[in-house]
Amino acid sequence: MATPTTAGGRSSRRSRLIFGIGLPVALAAVGTTVVVLVRSGEAGDDFPGTARIGVMGPMSGKFQSSRGTALWAGAQLAVAEYNSANPPGRAELVRLDTKNADPQEGTRQAREAVRLGVDAVVGPMMSGESQQAVEILAPQKIPSVSPTHDNYGLSGDHRKYWFTMRPDFEKPADDLARLVVRQRETEKVVVVDDGLAPTADVFEAGVKAGGKSVRRVRIPVPPDDEKHDFRPAAKQLKDADAIYYGGVGDRTVRLIREARAAGFTGRFYLGDGSLNSWFLKEAANGEAEGSVLICSCVRFTGAAAVPLPPRLADFASRYAKANGGKEPADDVPEAYDSTWAILHAVKDGKRTGEQISDYLIGMSRPGATQRIRFDAHGLLLDSVSYAYQVKGGRFVFLGDSTAALR
Template sequence: MKIGFIGDLTGDNAAIVIPPRNGAQLAIDEYNAKNPKTKIELVPLDSKADPSTAANLAKTAVTEHKVVGIIGPAFSGESQQVQPILEEAKIPSISPSATRTALADAGASYWHRVVANDDVQGPAAAEFVARAVAPKKAFVIDDKSAYGQGLAQAVQKALEGKAEVQTDSFEATATDFSSTVNKAAAFNPDFIFFGGYYAQGGPLIKQLRDKGVKARFMSGDGALHTQLIEGAGAEQAEGTLLSCPCKIAYAWAEQDENAKKFTETFKSKFSGQLPEIYATEGYDAASGFIKAIEAGNTTPEKINEFLKTVDFAGLGKQVKFTEKGEVADTNVYIYQVKGGSIVSVGNSKDASLS
């Protein structure tokens, strides 16, 4: 039986899509190694983060590959285009990483995700900031993407009334952020939030620091990758905060035995690569499909019906879906760049900064 994986595997932000693809592959390989009656093949489909390409790949997955399920799409913009295609074809999907809130409001009964949405992450991040950072002036930036705008707007809304807030945005393809940087410098905030991905987040931090903007910088899950540090420079990125409704296995390895074991297994299988963001979500999404197939469900419709009933301890969270396909677990975690590495600060509800 074939399960597709749709996401950006070669584009600018592929580094946050390859980990969930590998996590899914690891789960499937472990399952197949048991020599089950029904084996599973993962079919990777590279969208390059282009929504129209993702839509075409979804059609190909259904008509040519005859998949019984899809892991992904990875990003929110892609998911918006793909969701109605899979709904019409009655193919269940589980996204490991698409967080735009509106995805759950389309009335799709074959759609699921194992990561909490922006309306969960945004307020949780903002409440943490209000408590632990207590900014007086906040500058909120987004990259005009479906994901970036959704998260930035959620943070902006949650911060209003707690701090003076100004906003700005730039195109998702921009490389020169001088206009935004100049506006930030003129506003002189003590806190900056960026809704977007690491490929722009790193250079943005660098350009802000080069301009003399010293405000505490924070971003969400799209920027939670070691390449953010590479793009900014370790010194400039130091202290950067990152939020995610997920547990990054290597950042939790010292506190969680399962995270430690997964990190070691992942590195062993994938040539020393760290299980970066969404690797656990990719593993958990695949595990949902695996449990459905293990239970004897061999058609997309029956797999989808089974997914409505799943309730198991995943690597990063308890995997259980609401009627809208949302994951029931709404914990959000805070991470920080320290000494050139990403470390866990803890649950947003009680995390504090040293």
């Protein structure tokens, strides 16, 4: 393991100890964090230029640190695989920990990325840190590819340097509406709207376009210190065949309980904000059984009603081999693809942020989750949504949303 050293001048920024992946995948198999000494490849260096990729997300603290850890794990695997092929220019990762997804940490870590001279960033992950970080990274022509943040209101030249592996939030809601339309036994659909889930309009429009009967039940938004009261609305739900609600957290669980108590026996269709272990734990009494959720993300749930697509099965196998048999955690596949997209640019000889950004805009490459293609605004083209269902108290993978539940 290298000993910390510091060189003078510009090389002092580029010749630092970082959390490295410049070793074979085998090192990742035991979950080891390797510290290596890298150099920039400037005149006089002994080996060609090393691409430095920052990984920005909350990797410590009580809030969202599991997601930041998943971000790091996905990036680790991508860079380990890349370096194991002995490319002419290697890649290294730089940890940019936003600690509890604090927006101010987004600012600090973006400045650190500039100071260290990173070539591109995987992340940020969350809305607040993204708003702060990208405003610093983009003017410095440092592209960032977020695995999880689906939309960011950049404009002008700034937009050129921001990309996302998640489509706009409207995409999953529209896909879920199409899935509902395919269900022959479903004719009466209710959209529960509390004003906090912006997907209600998208879902309702999709169901109407498919010829189904749909009505909206509105619930007043309570003050911040009060909980939603779903009981009055629940009385209007019992005769529906299906209920859609795009809310998150305990609101979803309470809606389900009140609707069941009022006599609703149909199926719930939910937003991807409920696709987490907390929801399953809170809904463990079986009231959510049969609920269907769609996400523009990949979740390896441990159970599947259909075989995994080959690209996902292959990715899961490679990840398990490199991580002691573990299944990829949430956000790992998208983090891998975000890193892999940058590495494709590096492999093609792109080194500056502007070169990498130009490459990403025009790329079309298969990834672990889907084919990676961006439009001129950094948004994913032809994205895929996947369906999941609550069965036996756990999420079951149903496959591509266009074919699920046929």
